[in-house]
Structures are given as C-alpha cells and as structure tokens.
Amino acid sequence: MFIKSLKSPAQLLVACVAFTIAAVPSLRAGEDHRLSDTEFATLHKALHVKNQSWATIPWKVSVTQARQLAARERKPIFLVVNTGNCLGWT
Amino acid sequence: VLNHPDIVKLLRKRFIAIGVDNVDNLNMTAAEKAFLKDRGLKFCTQGMSVFTAGGKLLAMGGGFEPDQVKQMLVKALDNYRPEEPPPVVPPRDNHDAGLIKSPEGAIVLYVSWKVLGGFDSGPPPLKTGSGTYDKKIQDAVGVDRLWVRADEARALAKGNLPESLRRRILPHLTYVLAGAKRDAVRSFDLQLRDGRLTGSFQTKTGESSQLVGFVEAEDGKVTRFDLLVRGMGTRVEDCGFSASLRMVPEGRKVPVALLINLADPRDDLARVPPHRAKHQGYLK
Secondary structure: OHHHHOOOHHHHHHHHHHHHHHHOOOOOOOOOOOOOHHHHHHHHHHHOHHHOHHHHOOOEOOHHHHHHHHHHHOOOEEEEEEOOOOOOOO | OOOOHHHHHHHHHHOEEEEEEOOOOOOOOHHHHHHHHHHHHOOOOEEEEEEOOOOOEEEEEOOOOHHHHHHHHHHHHHHOOOOOOOOOOOOOOOOOOOOOOOOOOOEEEEEEEEEOOOOOOOOOOOOOOOOOOHHHHHHOOEEEEEEEOHHHHHHHHOOOOOHHHHHHHHHHHHHHHOOOOHHHEEEEEEEEEOOEEEEEEEEOOOOEEEEEEEEEEEOOEEEEEEEEEEEEEOOOOOOOOOHHHHHOOOOOOEEEEEEEEEOOOOOHHHHOOOHHHHOOOOOO
C-alpha cells in the first residue's frame, strides 16, 4: 500500500534510501566498529552517491555542454551556484 | 531543496540542470564565465537561475524553501519559448586555462559520508536558523571525489596499493573520523591483499575504526573499488559541506560511516573536481 502511494521512481528511491538508513545499526564510542557483510551492503547502499535523490537528476558540469543540450532538446537551463559545488563539495 | 521529490521530477524532465562553484573551483572557460556573468555567476554563497540556451534570463532567485524554488521553476517554464532558430553554441575550448582537468588516464572515486545517528541522546543537536531543516541536514550525505592517477590505477589492477593513494585517502578519514584535525590522528594503515582492502584508523582519543573493502580488475582496468569504514566522528563546521557532521555538538562523538567507491567516468557527477585538487601536490 505504502509503495503504491509513491508516485514516481524518485519518490520510491528516496523511500528506499530512507528505509536503508533507518536500518543501519547505530554505534556508541568504544564499541566494536567492524562491519558484517550485511552491514557493509546496507551502508554501501545508503552512502552511494548515485542513490541520493538529487543525484538522479542528469546534472551537467560544463556550461557549454548544458547550452548545447538545451538548444537540442528545447529545454531551459537551470543553474545552481554555490560557494563550492552543490553537486558535492569542491 | 534539491532532494525534494517535486523539484527532482521537474529538473529531471523539464530542464537541463547544471551546478557550478563560483569561488574555489570555477572549472569554466573564459567564454563560459562571460556567458554566466549576469546569469548567476555573481551570486553570493548560493543562488539559482533559469535561462535559455541563447542566454535569455527566465527567472532568478531560488533559495532553501522547496515551494519558493518550485514557483521559480514553474514561472520559468511559463516564460520559456524555444528559440527559433535554435542558437548555435560554440564548442568548448578544452585548452582554456580555467578548466580543471583530471590527469590523463586517472580514475575517479566518489567519497561520501554520513552521521548514522546519535542526535537523539545526550546534549541537543545543533540547530541551523529557525531549525526547519535540522532533520534534513542530520540525514544529509556529504560528497567529494578522489582522483587516482593512471599509474596508481594500474598498480591497483595488479593487486598493489600505492603509498601515494593511501596518503590521498587519509585526509578523507581525518575529516570524518577525527573532526578534520590532522593532529588528532594516531595511526592509519591500509593494505590490499587478494582483492581485499583491510586497515585501521586510530585517533589520539583512543577511537579505533576498521576499514574493509574490495578491489577488482579486468584486463588491467579497475572495475571495482569499494572502501568502507564505520567509526565515531565529531563536529566539522565547513560552510555546510561537511553535511550531517555540522549538526554534531562540540565535543560529542556520534557514529559515522564513510564510503569511497569507483565512479562511472561517463557520469557528469564524476567530473566535478575533488575539493582538495585545488591544493598543490594533491596528486603526489
């Protein structure tokens, strides 16, 4: 039912990642930090850049390439500017 | 705000999206800088704009509120008319001095990290502004990249871990597991044997973390690089780029994890230069 209520693949992805993160076992200082195979797989999925919702957008990093693509696909260009790159710290 | 489902959907389907850094790593040609000059390049700290391939400005503003950004995108779409004839965009001058290039034959690794919890016990977590976005920042995954030189990639493919690569990995561990303080690190070792990466990272306060991972290769090329570590982290304030680490109260230790994994070279996200690439000697 919950899955049916998700309206897009992006929403489903966000839900999956949120679920995965919620399932990650927590730790306290001084505890054993070794990872089991299951924990490795769970954390790998939760942290993988391409599993983040924003990363499902086909970002461009070249202004020229973005302009060429926008002209070809007849779409406007959305630009986000940061002190550092919002696509990951630079 | 760029994780909001409605905004992600709009950007995926109706726009060509581009992200740029206007301070540290511009990574633009002179012609690109001139084109963006009045279309957002001068934003202070953060800003968004929408324009056509030919340069007609359609909207400007954005911010941290999803509704505000959504309104901006919808307004821009209303104002958008495809240019006729389509503008001819000159090719990029790939020799322009403003471009930051990865070294020939290098492979790119994504570096990502996250606080795994611990905000709900002990002293209250830090707040940002009105507190509206605290939970989102607590859940945020920090992202960077790491370049592996061609000779290092060849060594990895042969089953050897170059010392230069081990040294380049260390600052990422220090950032996440030692509060970005180099002098807080007691030891770091990392080995590659039979395709398995193993190692440990110790801080002077006694926290010890085990690193585990895998390296696989085919026809002399690295096809898998995964290195994962879980341990205890502390607060790192770094203009927001430390992601969830900025929400950790000073002096408190929380569980964190860091992943370093192979990026797809065809992916534009892999083309954003590593933060530390701006420093001389990064590739040594």
